[in-house]
Amino acid sequence: MATPLTPDQWLRILRAEGVRVEEYPGWRTRERDAATGKAFGPVRMFLNHHTAGRNARDVVAKNGVAGLPAPLAHVYLARSGVATMCSAGRANHAGPMAVNAYASFRDEKSTHPAPSKASGTVDGNDVAYGLEAENLGDGKDTYTREQYDAWVRINAAVCRFHGWTAESVGCHKETSVEGKVDPRGPVEGYGSRGRFEFTPARFRADVAERLKHPASWSPGSKPAPNPPKENDMALTPYDVWAYKGRAETRDAYAYLRSTEARLVELTGQVAELNATVARLAEQLADTTPQG
Ligand SMILES: [Zn+2]
Incomplete structure (x- = not known):
């Protein structure tokens, strides 16, 4: 059914959705499938994370961390809003997911229960695309306007490709049985909206709104500038x-x-x-x- 996107498909759908994309050297073949003997897919959902640090692109794409080899996600999303492709195969990002939470995304339910270890676990790296958004993860560091806009676009592009609804979009803290808290923190703004707190529900609503429009759509502009002043040169x-x-x-x-x-x-x-x-x-x- 949902066969993972190929590298060329990734690039095509992200660019069609208006995302600025870079390719990390070697990303097309960097994956964990061979090393684990577990092929990536079929895919059932998109899982979002924060990096809990700055400039982690090399870590996510190539270097990994102790005990967790790269790639650590499919997409690395910088504060600039530029997305870097890190892998099209199996990536180490999701860890064990609670079955009750996972099922709610797989089946695109309108509500998503808190992850319960008692419901059992599945290996999230089998079934979930992963994105790491650059953010300190302390609950205070701000996601930039450009970053959040690209974030919505990337999730929407994947949903659009697979014919998924926004209920296929989850956050690590919604599936993890390891007490993960990501992503969290304030967002600088989105469309005509000013500063707000990131929540999975609002993020899904923004993805859902985007899916009502063509891939080329841009959300409402920034707040209108102040009306011209009397001493403006335009006054004749x-x-x-x-x-x-x-x-x-x-x-x-x-x-x-x-x-x-x-x-x-x-x-x-x-x-x-x-x-x-x-x-x-x-x-x-x-x-x-x-x-
Ligand atoms: Zn995470």
Whole structure:
């Protein structure tokens, strides 16, 4: 059924979804299938993590950590929003998943129970794609706007490809029987939304919204800029005379208008005086004895 994406399919769907993608050297063949004797797939869900550190791309893609060989995920997502492909095969990211939680993602249930070890476990690395998002994981470090946007796009791209709903998208803390807490922390913003706290439910809602649109869709823009100020260059003299100022500056415009009216009045009076002077000068000339 759900055969894992090939390297070429990964690149194609992520780029179609508007994700900036880089390829880690050797990623197309770096996997844990041969070493474990367990082939990756069929795939049933997408699992999200945080790195609990900075600049962990080499660790995730190639170096691994003590007792846990790389690759540690399929996708490494930097704070910049750039995704790096690390593997298309089996990756060490999910560990044991509680059966009750796993089943809710596999079956795309609308609710996801807390992971219960008593329900049994499955090897999550058999069945789940994994993404590591760069974040300190201390609950305070912020996911950037660019990072969260790409994160939603990546999850949506995979759901779109396999025909999954957003209920196939889970977080490590939702499946782990080892007390994992990832991902967590504040998000700088998304679409027209300002700062908010990452939660799996909200993340799924954002993926679900994205799936209602074509892959090329971009969520609502950033908040609209402030309306132009009165002293903007865009304000023309006509705007001033036409009394188009905002309420708080209308007194200033009224002053300008009354000054203009007074100037016109005075100019007219000066013209009348000039005419009178000219007429008197003419009369004076007429009465001056000719020499
Ligand atoms: Zn994790």
